Amino acid sequence: MENYFFKKKKNIFINDILFLLKLKKQKNNHKVDDIKTLESASRNDITFLHSTKYIETIKKTKSKLVITNQKFFDMIPNKITTILVSDVLISVAKITSLFYPNALDDNFDKTATKAITKDYPGVKLGKNILLGKNVRIGKNSTIGHNTIIEHNVKIGNNCNIGSNVIIRNTIVGNHTNILDGAIIGKKGFGFFPGESKNIRYPHVGSVMIGDNVEIGCNNTIDRGSLSNTIIGDGTFIDNQVHIAHNVKIGKNCIITGQVGFAGSSSIGNRVMIGGQAGISGHLTIGDNVQIGGGSGVIKNIPSNSKVMGYPAKNIRNFLKESKLNDWLE
Numbered sequence: 001m002e003n004y005f006f007k008k009k010k011n012i013f014i015n016d017i018l019f020l021l022k023l024k025k026q027k028n029n030h031k032v033d034d035i036k037t038l039e040s041a042s043r044n045d046i047t048f049l050h051s052t053k054y055i056e057t058i059k060k061t062k063s064k065l066v067i068t069n070q071k072f073f074d075m076i077p078n079k080i081t082t083i084l085v086s087d088v089l090i091s092v093a094k095i096t097s098l099f100y101p102n103a104l105d106d107n108f109d110k111t112a113t114k115a116i117t118k119d120y121p122g123v124k125l126g127k128n129i130l131l132g133k134n135v136r137i138g139k140n141s142t143i144g145h146n147t148i149i150e151h152n153v154k155i156g157n158n159c160n161i162g163s164n165v166i167i168r169n170t171i172v173g174n175h176t177n178i179l180d181g182a183i184i185g186k187k188g189f190g191f192f193p194g195e196s197k198n199i200r201y202p203h204v205g206s207v208m209i210g211d212n213v214e215i216g217c218n219n220t221i222d223r224g225s226l227s228n229t230i231i232g233d234g235t236f237i238d239n240q241v242h243i244a245h246n247v248k249i250g251k252n253c254i255i256t257g258q259v260g261f262a263g264s265s266s267i268g269n270r271v272m273i274g275g276q277a278g279i280s281g282h283l284t285i286g287d288n289v290q291i292g293g294g295s296g297v298i299k300n301i302p303s304n305s306k307v308m309g310y311p312a313k314n315i316r317n318f319l320k321e322s323k324l325n326d327w328l329e
Helices: 014-020 052-058 070-075 088-099 315-328
Strands: 046-048 065-068 081-084 170-172 183-186 207-209 220-222 229-231 306-308
Touching: 014 088, 046 088, 052 070, 065 070, 065 088, 070 081, 183 207, 220 229, 306 315
Parallel strands: 046 065, 065 081, 170 207, 183 220, 207 229
Antiparallel strands: none
């Protein structure tokens, strides 16, 4: 499937990748279609393995070409061709830029022009709205003052977009509300510290927002790096919440003010998170989980759990320990 928001360079071959990484060329110089995650990669895509958290996923990937390092070499199935590098993620960043040379360009949309009511029948437009090329807005939707919606963004029917909102690289479902000041679809905070300067990681993913969602004021939702950032149907998000790249939030979740999600964590359905809680990256939170306000989640949480504290633990244990500490004091 072609990337909807970023133009991909065609005719990339394996030797182009090896040359970029300063590795020895191969005789079998076949074409590589794209770079993708282990889950989404097809047979002719290149993918990568950089963490023990994805050892089971590598066994299921359809890709036949994987970038990794010596640490994981013996864990990769024999049917997969392996490219060994010293730093997997820096190599992936370079290859992503090879396929998507404009991915690091996050400047304003030069195609955006002032919205004209007659071009969007059935849509209520405020003042000073800028819309990019190929923007689609469904019937009975409203767009508030000073909002910018950039090229190729899709917004469903019966949606309400507030004032001073910026939306890019995003697809929005039906009956969804995005309140004032939200910024959705910007590049994520992905970089590698370097000796002379920090190296940015290209983000070619999107933000996918479901039906009947509410996104509060001044939220920031980053687009994915290679996969998408996803907000499931029926989820409500309070004000001043940050959702980093590749985060997957399930259906009918309740997320209150000032919660922060680090990248690539997966949140189940019907999860409730109290204010100012923090969720670390690359974690899995199950269904029906309740996380108390101010908690710090640094490990996976199974379904139907109630946790609180830092590090977040079973709420009964947290309360017992709190009472014991009060008694000791």
